[in-house]
Amino acid sequence: MKRLVLLLALALPGCGLHPLYEGGASGPVARGLAQIEVAPIAGKSGYLMSNALRDRLPDGGGAAAKYRLEVKLDDSIVGLGVTRDDTVTRERRALRARYQLVDSASGEVLLDATAGSDAGVDVVGSEYATIAAENTALENLANIVADQIVTRIAVYTRRAAGK
Template identity: 70%
Template sequence: MKRLAALLALALPLGGCGLQPLYTAGGSGPVANLLGQVEVAPIEGKSGWLVANALRDRFGEGGAASTAHYRLDVKLDDKIVGLAVRSDNSVTRERRTLRARYQLVALDTGTVVLDATAGSDAGIDVVTSEYATIAAESTALERLSEIVADQIVARVALYARNETPRK
């Protein structure tokens, strides 16, 4: 009986915690509906190609010219900086940083409805094999592209939830 009372006492505050599901009504809800209406504008470079493809994957079937109501413009900054340097001035560790500034534009009015940034970084060991180092840099870029795309989609989804009329 004491355990039941303790469980009830712990469960009561959870109802008022303020957490709400983002994708209410699943694929037919307002957030998923808006995400399906986003067209991703072309982004320059290899990192741009990776981020654009990751965004298109996450936005789903939307983004076709006939269904798009929004355009996502993204500008990327991709940098690799040497961190650890030996006494012979050779780099042993690098940091790859991928930053994105993005704007969600309503196509009917041309108004920027969301202007934000996203970014992440990764550490890379520089080894004696140049091939291995280049492969590690490429893998880091692929991973960072996925992370940045996830951040962008999450922020656009929050915008969609906040802009959807509540019942």
């Protein structure tokens, strides 16, 4: 068993996998993410997305941002479960984001991609409970999509750093 563990430990560096956040706060990915400014995003979903992105990006320490992250959101709710009397019993809330990482100095688009996620919402007899469930779903979706965006930008930053 010990030989197998030793063999795997020796083979792992040869597989090409490297830690994304190698070097911690002083590593190339953390430094790159700290240089991103999130552009304003319209609407309630935009407010939630902006906050979620800012929570995930390291603080730049007051330095001028080298990059600008522009995000356009598409937030939709579609009724899925319908009873005989045309009452909706289940909804799907979808949040899709098209985002661009832009070089602030030149205006060049460095990364243009999309991210998104869906959530199911039960429609119950209480309108208040349904609205609360839709809002909770939006908050959760904003967090999930923000994770996807920051991860994709981190991978781009790692590759751009030449590692």
